[in-house]
Amino acid sequence: MAPRWSRIAPQLALTPALAVTAVAFVGSIGWTVYLSFTRSRRLPDYEIDWSEWGRQYDRLFRDAGWEISLRNLVVLGLGSALAIVFGFILAAMIDKEKRGESFFRTVFLYPLAVSLIVTGAAWRWIFNPTLGAQSFLRGLGWQVDFNWLAQPDTAMYAIILASVWQSAGFYMALMLAGLKGINSEIWSAARLDGVPLWRVYVEIIIPMMKFTFITCAILLSLGVIKAYDVVVAMTNGGPGQSTWVPAYFTINALSAKSNLGYASTAAVMMLAITFVVFIPLVALTAWQQRKREAAR
Amino acid sequence: MSQISVSERAAGAGEVPVSRAPVFARLRKRITPQSIAVLVFLGMCALFFCIPLYVVVVTSFKTMDQIREGAIFALPQVWSLEAWDHAWNRACSGIRCDGLKVGFWNSVAILFPSLILSIALSMVTGYALALWNVRWAGTFLFVLFICAFVPFQIIMYPLIVMTTTLKVYGTLWGVALIHAILAMPVLTLIFRNYYKDIPTEIMSAAIMDSGSFWRIFFEIIVPMSGNILIVILILQITSIWNDYLIGVTFGGLAGQPMTVNLANLITISTGTTNYAHNMAAALLTAIPPLVVYFLVGKLFVQGVTAGAIKG
Numbered sequence: 001m002a003p004r005w006s007r008i009a010p011q012l013a014l015t016p017a018l019a020v021t022a023v024a025f026v027g028s029i030g031w032t033v034y035l036s037f038t039r040s041r042r043l044p045d046y047e048i049d050w051s052e053w054g055r056q057y058d059r060l061f062r063d064a065g066w067e068i069s070l071r072n073l074v075v076l077g078l079g080s081a082l083a084i085v086f087g088f089i090l091a092a093m094i095d096k097e098k099r100g101e102s103f104f105r106t107v108f109l110y111p112l113a114v115s116l117i118v119t120g121a122a123w124r125w126i127f128n129p130t131l132g133a134q135s136f137l138r139g140l141g142w143q144v145d146f147n148w149l150a151q152p153d154t155a156m157y158a159i160i161l162a163s164v165w166q167s168a169g170f171y172m173a174l175m176l177a178g179l180k181g182i183n184s185e186i187w188s189a190a191r192l193d194g195v196p197l198w199r200v201y202v203e204i205i206i207p208m209m210k211f212t213f214i215t216c217a218i219l220l221s222l223g224v225i226k227a228y229d230v231v232v233a234m235t236n237g238g239p240g241q242s243t244w245v246p247a248y249f250t251i252n253a254l255s256a257k258s259n260l261g262y263a264s265t266a267a268v269m270m271l272a273i274t275f276v277v278f279i280p281l282v283a284l285t286a287w288q289q290r291k292r293e294a295a296r
Numbered sequence: 297m298s299q300i301s302v303s304e305r306a307a308g309a310g311e312v313p314v315s316r317a318p319v320f321a322r323l324r325k326r327i328t329p330q331s332i333a334v335l336v337f338l339g340m341c342a343l344f345f346c347i348p349l350y351v352v353v354v355t356s357f358k359t360m361d362q363i364r365e366g367a368i369f370a371l372p373q374v375w376s377l378e379a380w381d382h383a384w385n386r387a388c389s390g391i392r393c394d395g396l397k398v399g400f401w402n403s404v405a406i407l408f409p410s411l412i413l414s415i416a417l418s419m420v421t422g423y424a425l426a427l428w429n430v431r432w433a434g435t436f437l438f439v440l441f442i443c444a445f446v447p448f449q450i451i452m453y454p455l456i457v458m459t460t461t462l463k464v465y466g467t468l469w470g471v472a473l474i475h476a477i478l479a480m481p482v483l484t485l486i487f488r489n490y491y492k493d494i495p496t497e498i499m500s501a502a503i504m505d506s507g508s509f510w511r512i513f514f515e516i517i518v519p520m521s522g523n524i525l526i527v528i529l530i531l532q533i534t535s536i537w538n539d540y541l542i543g544v545t546f547g548g549l550a551g552q553p554m555t556v557n558l559a560n561l562i563t564i565s566t567g568t569t570n571y572a573h574n575m576a577a578a579l580l581t582a583i584p585p586l587v588v589y590f591l592v593g594k595l596f597v598q599g600v601t602a603g604a605i606k607g
Contacts, residue, residue: 007429009508009509009510010424010428010429010430010509011424011430011431013420013421013423013424013509014421014424014425014430014436016417016420016421017417017418017420017421017480017484018436020417020477020480021436021439021440021443021480021481023458024451024454024455024458024477025439025443025446025451025481026439026443027454028450028451028454028455029446029450029451031453031454032450032451032452032453032454035453090338090341093334093337093338094338096334097331097334097335097338099331099335100335100338102593103342104338104342105597106590106593107342107345107346108341108342108345109589109596109597110345110349110586110589110590111345111348112600113534113582113585113586113588113589113596114538114581114582114585114586115537115538115539115540115555115558115581115582115585116538116540117538117540117555117558117559117562117578117581118538118555118558118578118579118581118582119348120562121352121558121562121574121575121577121578122348122349122351122352122575122578123348124562125351125352125355125368125571125574125575126347126348126351126368128368128571130366131363131364131366131368131571132368133368135366135368136366136367136368136369139366139367165344165345165348169345170600173597173600173601174601177601222445225447226447226448228540228541229540229541229555232540232559232563233540233559233562233563236563247447247449250449251449251452251541251545254452254453260453263449263453264453266449267447267449267450267452267453268450270447270449270450271446271447271450274445274446274447278445
């Protein structure tokens with residue numbers, strides 16, 4: 001039997017983390033949720049008018065800027081999903097070829113090491129209409145329109161391109177780890193049976209890597225909901241409101257519009273979106289994991 | 297999660313002799329057309345990935361006169377260090393024009409305290425949760441798991457109020473503190489997953505040996521944590537250095553990290569934009585994490601995936 005103080009020490013050691021969780025996370029979430037029901041503007045106003053407690057939400061759902069943000073969130077999510085596809089293709093090729101594996105891995109992964117502000121700065125410069133890639137390509141005689149950042153309907157695609165560039169290597173690394181875990185006998189078996197390579201991938205490998213794909217999907221949606229830096233660096237929300245995303249909307253409501261209650265409402269909606277996306281994905285992961293453990 | 301990945305790795309290791317048997321490799325020494333096609337495709341992708349870095353590097357050495365000619369992919373006619381000097385010493389961020397060196401040293405001053413604080417806090421917490429019978433450990437882990445997913449915006453305003461009350465808002469310490477707090481859930485889960493694989497025999501023996509909570513921690517656990525510490529260090533160094541949102545929210549005017557200076561430089565530009573200056577500034581901001589990346593290579597992958605996969 002361990003002495004009594006050694007049972008108290010672990011509890012004491014947990015106190016700072018418990019305090020941080022209780023105050024900075026749980027308490028703060030509650031605080032923001034509460035504020036979202038108040039009429040707070042620049043300064044917090046802790047009175048809730050119960051007759052119209054949901055007025056901030058009503059206003060938010062009618063706000064054109066919020067609607068744009070939500071639409072952009074979906075566009076960004078779908079567009080960034082290309083990074084997973086691209087990452088898988090790269091990983092499959094690297095895994096099959098094996099020559100130059102470490103070189104390619106190094107090249108594909110380096111964008112992840114730099115800040116999204118740097119990524120944004122670099123792509124913003126490449127997208128420069130008069131001095132950037134557009135003028136270079138036109139100089140070669142190609143009449144391309146590469147001025148995406150200045151046009152409301154294409155600015156989002158530029159942000160997607162930069163995000164895919166930044167994160168494809170990361171998904172490649174995850175996929176490569178998943179591919180390495182696949183039993184090599186499958187390849188020889190498929191070769192003996194004369195199954196074409198693409199069918200091996202579509203019908204055997206991808207279903208076997210479900211777990212990796214779900215992990216990638218969780219990480220991707222997490223990144224998409226948090227996307228803020230890349231928007232600031234590339235367009236700062238413009239032109240107009242065309243590249244607003246919920247994260248940008250929320251911070252803009254707090255800092256530029258000084259509307260605390262409204263910003264809290266948008267933040268609560270961000271939390272709700274996170275949960276709506278995550279609960280199914282996390283549950284799916286847990287289910288897959290349990291199935292795997294049962295199979296073993 | 298970590299159990300599975302360990303067993304996957306073990307399974308993969310077992311298969312290596314089969315899949316990479318030298319016999320087969322020697323037999324198929326000739327490069328097939330198929331692998332030429334694959335290598336060409338991979339090479340083109342690699343080229344695409346290098347374009348932004350190449351463009352940033354060459355632009356940063358150009359003079360503004362050459363940039364105005366519009367050949368973005370051309371090498372500099374004269375390799376000029378003027379832009380680097382300007383970005384480091386004189387570039388404007390807001391109303392101050394002291395260059396990015398201010399932000400660089402701010403970032404350094406943010407990095408070290410928040411590294412120490414976040415690692416110390418989450419290491420002890422992870423250790424207590426993994427190896428000691430504490431009450432409500434499961435519930436606490438679940439709450440931490442949820443906290444790891446929560447978007448920053450939902451806790452932003454309360455944290456601003458708290459840091460203002462503590463009089464650290466707008467200082468480097470405030471930014472460092474917030475980094476440590478926000479990293480705590482994820483790091484705790486990583487440490488906990490690492491420590492829970494320590495055999496219970498070691499712990500029982502240590503307790504028998506009249507080891508107290510802290511003695512076991514410092515004499516057994518810390519020396520065993522080398523690998524995970526390196527992974528966490530890489531994860532934290534890159535994420536703290538590359539952070540923009542926390543820096544811009546809590547740094548005020550006095551505590552701005554380098555990324556905030558850079559963002560100010562590239563977004564709020566009055567008059568004609570000097571792209572050479574901007575690109576030199578971007579490169580200066582990118583160099584520290586890139587150095588870490590090229591130094592540690594493979595461990596970097598582990599660092600970022602550890603941060604990502606968590607639970």
